[in-house]
Each structure stands twice: as structure tokens, then as C-alpha cells.
Amino acid sequence: xxxxxxxxxxxxMLGVEGVLLLIPAFVALLYKEExxxxxxxxxxxxxxxxxxxxxxxxxxRRIYKKEGLLIVGxxxxxxxxxxxxxxxxxxxIPSYLDAFFETVSGFTTTGSTILTDIEALPRxxxxxxxxxxWIGGMGVLVFVMMLTSLDDENSMHLMRAEVPGPEADKxxxxxxxxxxxxxxxxxxxxxxxxxxxxxxxxxxYDALLHAFSTAGTGGFSNMNASVAHYDSAYIDGVITVFMIxxxxxxxxxxxxxxxxxxxxxxxxxxxxxxxxxxxxVAVITIDILHQYGNVMRAFRYASxxxxxxxxxxxFCTADWNLWPELSKTVLLSxxxxxxxxxxxxxxxxxxxxxxxxxxxxxxxxxxxxxxxVTIVRVNGRKVSGETMNGxxxxxxxxxxxxxxxxLLVAFNNFDFGTTFSAVLTTLNNVGxxxxxxxxxxxxxxxxxxxxxxxxxxxxxxxxEIFPYLLLLSPELWRRKF
Numbered sequence: 001x002x003x004x005x006x007x008x009x010x011x012x013m014l015g016v017e018g019v020l021l022l023i024p025a026f027v028a029l030l031y032k033e034e035x036x037x038x039x040x041x042x043x044x045x046x047x048x049x050x051x052x053x054x055x056x057x058x059x060x061r062r063i064y065k066k067e068g069l070l071i072v073g074x075x076x077x078x079x080x081x082x083x084x085x086x087x088x089x090x091x092x093i094p095s096y097l098d099a100f101f102e103t104v105s106g107f108t109t110t111g112s113t114i115l116t117d118i119e120a121l122p123r124x125x126x127x128x129x130x131x132x133x134w135i136g137g138m139g140v141l142v143f144v145m146m147l148t149s150l151d152d153e154n155s156m157h158l159m160r161a162e163v164p165g166p167e168a169d170k171x172x173x174x175x176x177x178x179x180x181x182x183x184x185x186x187x188x189x190x191x192x193x194x195x196x197x198x199x200x201x202x203x204x205y206d207a208l209l210h211a212f213s214t215a216g217t218g219g220f221s222n223m224n225a226s227v228a229h230y231d232s233a234y235i236d237g238v239i240t241v242f243m244i245x246x247x248x249x250x251x252x253x254x255x256x257x258x259x260x261x262x263x264x265x266x267x268x269x270x271x272x273x274x275x276x277x278x279x280x281v282a283v284i285t286i287d288i289l290h291q292y293g294n295v296m297r298a299f300r301y302a303s304x305x306x307x308x309x310x311x312x313x314x315f316c317t318a319d320w321n322l323w324p325e326l327s328k329t330v331l332l333s334x335x336x337x338x339x340x341x342x343x344x345x346x347x348x349x350x351x352x353x354x355x356x357x358x359x360x361x362x363x364x365x366x367x368x369x370x371x372x373v374t375i376v377r378v379n380g381r382k383v384s385g386e387t388m389n390g391x392x393x394x395x396x397x398x399x400x401x402x403x404x405x406x407l408l409v410a411f412n413n414f415d416f417g418t419t420f421s422a423v424l425t426t427l428n429n430v431g432x433x434x435x436x437x438x439x440x441x442x443x444x445x446x447x448x449x450x451x452x453x454x455x456x457x458x459x460x461x462x463x464e465i466f467p468y469l470l471l472l473s474p475e476l477w478r479r480k481f
Contacts, residue, residue, distance in 0.1 A: 004058040011054030018046030028124025035122045038089040073467045080104045092125045104455045106132030108462035111219030111314035111431030114444040118224050126222040130209040137216025137344035142179045185253050190215040193242045200235040214242045217345045219314030219431045228317045240307045247311035247339030268379050273350045280306045284327045310334040312346035314431020316439035335430045346429030355391045397465045409450045427457040
């Protein structure tokens with residue numbers, strides 16, 4: 001284990017967070033809020049850590065996969081621990097555990113909240129809360145790589161551990177350049193959404209916060225009623241479209257930029273992703289038609305909620321706790337499916353489900369024709385045995401974590417819908433669930449143990465299990481691989 005290089009990278013990462021905290025400090029100063037001081041204090045502490053451990057690069061800069069896993073797993077925890085301090089020190093969230101929950105929910109782009117009155121937050125705190133979504137959406141280490149210089153081979157170990165999906169691909173040979181391209185596309189899409197929301201009547205502050213939350217597919221709003229506060233079909237439409245766009249694999253946008261239209265639009269995962277959205281919207285529109293009186297209103301609310309759930313954004317324009325059971329079941333199913341690999345969305349990912357279903361089909365053919373040679377292909381390319389094994393193990397671990405978390409949260413003695421959906425929505429980084437954690441509810445009622453479980457689930461779900469799973473393996477600390 002190259003401890004010095006590990007500490008160096010983590011210290012540099014904390015230094016970047018210290019710089020980022022100055023942004024909400026500036027916002028707080030603009031609105032003449034005392035909370036600016038708390039951001040500056042935490043920023044100073046982080047900058048001091050950087051000066052002590054992150055300025056001088058070690059002589060041995062070589063890191064292996066195990067260091068990459070340790071760095072990524074530690075980075076998300078440390079960013080959340082320090083990122084929670086402004087909420088706690090300012091008294092905006094009096095309990096540190098609650099502040100940690102809110103920050104983890106922000107960085108992992110989950111969007112679950114313990115706040116009962118969001119509009120009471122100071123402007124600087126609300127800005128930081130939504131900014132965590134924007135940073136966490138593409139990945140905190142990807143963000144650090146975009147800004148700082150690590151050698152390319154080391155950077156790729158970090159990307160593989162953090163980028164969502166069965167595989168992490170480089171858009172170009174250099175990992176840092178890949179990170180910069182990803183963030184350039186991310187920034188442009190965010191900026192376009194801000195402009196369109198301004199046309200819809202939002203002020204710049206509100207538009208920026210909602211664009212941050214849409215881009216990160218997180219769902220934090222600065223309004224208690226979320227997007228429903230604006231009661232605007234135009235705003236609903238803009239956010240719906242951008243939630244779907246941010247749920248698409250960013251590699252496809254790169255292909256479009258290179259004018260490889262055919263390769264981008266023939267992507268299998270994209271077809272299935274859009275097909276699931278279309279099917280779910282059609283079913284829910286028909287199911288809730290009697291509640292909204294006409295097709296267009298039913299379609300408006302159905303399409304928004306389907307986009308919010310499958311992309312794991314979690315915004316709401318309606319209390320779908322009051323919808324028929326079929327609609328709620330469809331939405332709960334979409335929580336599991338999630339968005340595309342390589343997007344900012346959470347969930348299992350459409351690509352994993354594709355591989356799993358094709359594997360089942362392959363095994364069925366093998367049983368019928370034992371001598372036949374069958375291959376699982378996605379987008380015309382053979383899926384490696386390593387990737388397939390990773391998918392199988394992911395599903396097994398996912399089910400075990402889900403069931404274990406449900407058992408622990410059950411000590412709160414809430415109804416099953418509340419308990420199960422609370423775990424499901426945090427593990428898949430969605431935000432709202434059903435019953436007592438529905439779209440107009442919050443997580444403040446849970447015990448400290450349950451909130452800690454939810455924090456673990458959010459982190460494990462965002463990093464897709466393996467980094468934290470491997471960190472618990474004794475073998476990880478003994479050999480290089």
C-alpha cells in the first residue's frame with residue numbers, strides 16, 4: 001500500500017473541497033448572512049490539511065487498484081463529514097448526524113432530506129446543499145481529476161472505482177482529459193437549463209439551484225413543495241426533458257459531438273431506457289386520468305414523476321402517495337431500474353439489467369442446445385466474462401444489503417411500505433419513497449441508527465457496492481492487483 005500517495009491525493013481532494021466552500025460563503029455574503037463565517041472556518045481547516053499533507057508530491061507515485069478503491073471510498077466519506085460542518089456549526093441543522101445525512105444525500109445525489117422547513121434555510125446553506133448535487137453527480141474524484149494533475153494511469157484507477165455502470169470507459173486516451181470533456185458537457189447542459197428556467201419566470205438563484213439538482217439527478221429544491229411550488233407546465237416540461245437527458249450515458253453526447261450520429265442513436269441501452277420511460281408514462285397516464293380530469297394534465301404529472309424516479313432525481317410536482325397502487329408500483333419498480341450507465345443517475349442501471357436478461361436468455365438456449373456456442377452481446381460487442389461475473393455479484397450483494405438494511409430499519413416499527421421504500425430509495429439514490437417517506441414527507445422521524453443505515457446505503461449505492469465491499473476484504477490490504 002502506497003500510504004504517502006494515498007494521503008497526498010486525499011489531502012488534495014480536501015483542499016479542493018475547501019475552495020468549493022468559498023462559493024456558498026460568497027453567496028451568503030451577498031445576502032448578508034452570518035453563515036458565511038462558518039463556510040470560511042471549515043474552508044480554512046481543509047486548506048490547512050492540504051498545506052500539511054497535500055503540497056509535496058511523494059517520490060513513489062505508483063498506486064494500484066486497491067489504493068484507488070481506498071481513495072474513492074474515503075473521499076466520499078470525508079467530503080461528507082467536512083461538508084456537513086457548515087450546516088451544524090451555523091445551527092441550520094442542530095444535529096451533526098442529521099447534517100451528515102443531508103450532506104451524504106447531497107453528494108450521493110439521493111435527495112432524501114431530514115428538513116421539515118426547507119425554506120427556512122439561509123440562502124448560502126441552500127446553495128451549498130444544491131451544489132453538493134452538482135459536484136456529486138459526475139463524481140467528486142472525477143471533479144478533482146478535472147482540476148488537478150495526476151498521472152494518467154493513477155487517474156484511471158479512481159475513475160473505474162467511481163464512474164457508475166458495469167464498466168468505465170475513457171473517451172480519449174488520457175483519463176484527466178476524459179474528466180475535462182465530461183465536465184464540459186455537464187456544464188453546458190446545466191447552463192442551458194438555467195437559461196430555459198429563467199425564461200419560465202424563475203429568478204436566477206432558484207434557476208441555478210434547480211439546475212444543479214437536475215444535472216446531478218439529486219432533487220434538492222429550495223422550496224418546501226419542490227417543483228410543484230411554481231405550478232408551471234413550462235417549468236415542469238423543461239425539468240422533465242433535462243432529467244431524461246442527464247440520465248443518458250454521457251459517452252453518447254461525446255459521440256454526437258464527434259458527429260457519430262448513427263453510433264450514438266443505435267445504442268441499445270438508450271433504446272431500452274427511452275422505451276421504459278414511454279411505457280411507464282403511458283401506463284400511469286391512463287391510471288391517474290380519473291384524478292386529473294383530462295389527458296394532458298395526467299400526462300404532464302405522469303411524465304414528470306416517471307422522469308424524476310427513473311433518473312433518480314426525486315423532484316415532485318404531485319403527491320403520488322395518493323395515486324392508485326398500480327402507479328405507485330410502477331414508480332417503485334423504476335427506482336430499482338435507474339438510469340443509464342455513465343450518467344449522473346443512480347439505480348441498478350439499464351445496462352446491468354440488459355446483461356442480466358441476456359444472460360438468462362443465453363442460459364435457456366444452452367439448456368435446450370447444450371452443444372451450441374452462445375455469446376452475450378451488447379451494442380454488437382461481446383460482453384466479457386469478467387463484466388458478467390461483476391453483474392451477477394452486484395445483484396447478489398444488492399439484495400443482501402437491501403434485506404439487511406430493511407431488517408435494521410424495521411426496529412423503528414413503521415409500516416412495511418415506509419421501511420422498505422425508505423431503504424430502496426436511499427440505496428438507489430432516488431430521494432422520496434412511499435407512505436411516511438412519500439414525496440411530501442421527510443426522513444426526520446427515523447432513529448439515529450436508521451439514519452446511519454441510510455447514510456451507508458446512500459454511499460454504497462452511489463459507488464455501486466464494490467469499493468466499500470472490497471475495503472472490508474483482508475486480502476485487499478495484502479497484495480497488489
